[in-house]
Amino acid sequence: MKRQLLRVHFVKQLKTLTDTIDELGERTARAIELSIESLLNHDEAEAKQVIADDETINHLEKKIEAEVHRLIGLQAPVADELRLLLAILKAAGDFERMGDHAVSMARATIDIISEKRSDKIEQEIKGMANDVSEMTKAIKQTFLEMNMEDAKIIAKHDDIIDKQYKALIKVVVDEMKRDPELIDAGSRYISVVSNLERIGDYSTNIAERIIFAEDAKWVNLNK
Secondary structure: OHHHHHHHHHHHHHHHHHHHHHHHHHHHHHHHHHHHHHHHHOOHHHHHHHHHHHHHHHHHHHHHHHHHHHHHHHHOOOHHHHHHHHHHHHHHHHHHHHHHHHHHHHHHHHHHOOOOOOHHHHHHHHHHHHHHHHHHHHHHHHHHHOOHHHHHHHHHOHHHHHHHHHHHHHHHHHHHHHOHHHHHHHHHHHHHHHHHHHHHHHHHHHHHHHHHHHHOOOOOOOO
8 A cells, every 4th residue: 555655646746747847848949949039130138038048947957856866765666667757857957958059059149249140041040940949849748748659750850950950051161251251150150050950969869768768778869
């Protein structure tokens, strides 16, 4: 009976933990969107909002970490429960780092505001950013559902992000060569594109957490 009571309590606490990672993922996805909006709108206030909001993302990640450690210590989770808790812990760290990349993009936006800009490059970045944003939202929902097959499909999308990254870097470099006045802004654009590529990698990491939780296997989908 005591073990049964522990399981009921564990399930209730797990629901609270899941709600928290849902909020973390939602705020991270919004930070990514807002950082790109600030770049495209040349809006310093939006960029600064991304930076300010990162404190909440960090707090949620630490809250999840503390709760996972507490549940492991108090609830003695069995194999599948322990895998799920570890997956949540790892995914929370991935979302937090994605938020860090959104902050880096916001800082690049602030640096670039006074520089000569390129509409061509920014429109190319917009396309890649939309794909990365959709990937982030999709993997958040897939993590909540623990859908292993969808996780594999989303991870494959990272190949598209990687191709966009390589193509965009070439576009930026070519534009910098064509117009030396774009060199300062170009370095910021490269930073933004690099951060978007890394966010795609972290989405793939979260897909790997899902497979671990569901199938007890660590796989490398970043190939």
